[in-house]
Amino acid sequence: MGLLDGKIALIFGVANKNSIGWGIAKALHREGATIALSYAIDKLERRVKPLGESIGCELFVRADVTNADEMDAVFAAVEERYGKLDVLAHSVAFAERDALGGRFVEMRREALLSAIDVSAVSLIELTRRAEPLMKDGGSVMSLTYNASRKVIPNYNAMAIAKAALEAITMYLAADMGRSKIRVNAISAGAIKTLSAGGIQGFRDLLKYAEVTSPMNELVSQDDVGDLALFLASDLSRRITGEVIYVDAGYNIMGYTDVEALLGERA
Ligand code: NAP
DSSP states (O other): TTTTTTOOOEEOOSSSSSSSHHHHHHHHHHOOOOEEEEEESSHHHHHHHHHHTTTTEEEEOOOOOOOHHHHHHHEEEEEEEHHHOOEEEEEOOOOOOOGSSOOOGOOHHHHHHHHHHHIIHHHHOOOOOOOGGGBBBBBEEEEEOOTTSSOOOTTTTHHHHHHHHHHHHHHHHHHHGGGTTTEEEEOOOOOOTTTTTSSHHHHHHHHHHHHSSOOOOOHHHHHHHHHHHHHSSSSGGGGGSEEEEEETTTTGOOOOOHHHHHHHHH
């Protein structure tokens, strides 16, 4: 018996096998969930379909999360095929390259607004469409990063988008509670993926996170997948509106003596 037997999960944001969304898809499938995938652009179908099919996924729908008609079509397809939804995972983010580096104060307004729209406002749009399908309650989750709460150089527009996403998580949780729909955000440590590659200096950030986190480790897509599994299952039945970290403890540190640590390792 799996923790998610009989559950239907819809995941937005699988671009390839390195995507955090793929780590989530694998973990939920492992415990018995049926997975439906939505991907952003036509050319992704070639990569996403074989991945999905390897875990028995039968429903693939392309949608841009800023396009109302395309989002409607995804939820209509889920309703037609399964008649319900139990889990919604939002693993989507976008910012233009020039908004992921340089002086924060000089950020272009349009670039900031588009990052917030795609990466945060879309969670409201998706949750509103999921609610009527979550007839027996459900779990909504999204992916955030600690740059929302501490300054991490170059995250600029994405940091602001994540701060919005975390606030949206609380407000959605308050709205959805009566329908027994829980809404939480997973704050993942830095992981090498397609999107992360767009952030200037990301390689150095990875090295720093590994050395300074209490566990001296980086986080993997599978680590995030296991937390997503907990949030998708009844094990987290009274948890809503939270930001939960899976980052080997990185966020708790105020100061680490990097020189001493490197010396210890040498
Ligand atoms: P990823 O594999 O590149 O996934 C991001 C996904 O968002 C891609 O599938 C991308 O599709 C999709 N997307 C972008 N714009 C979209 C739009 N308008 N409509 C629909 N989908 C769109 O990177 P990832 O690192 O796994 O990111 C997943 C989530 O984890 C994001 O919210 C990210 O901020 C968060 N996160 C990442 C890290 C990290 O270090 N990697 C840490 C904490 C949180 P395209 O490829 O077609 O653009």
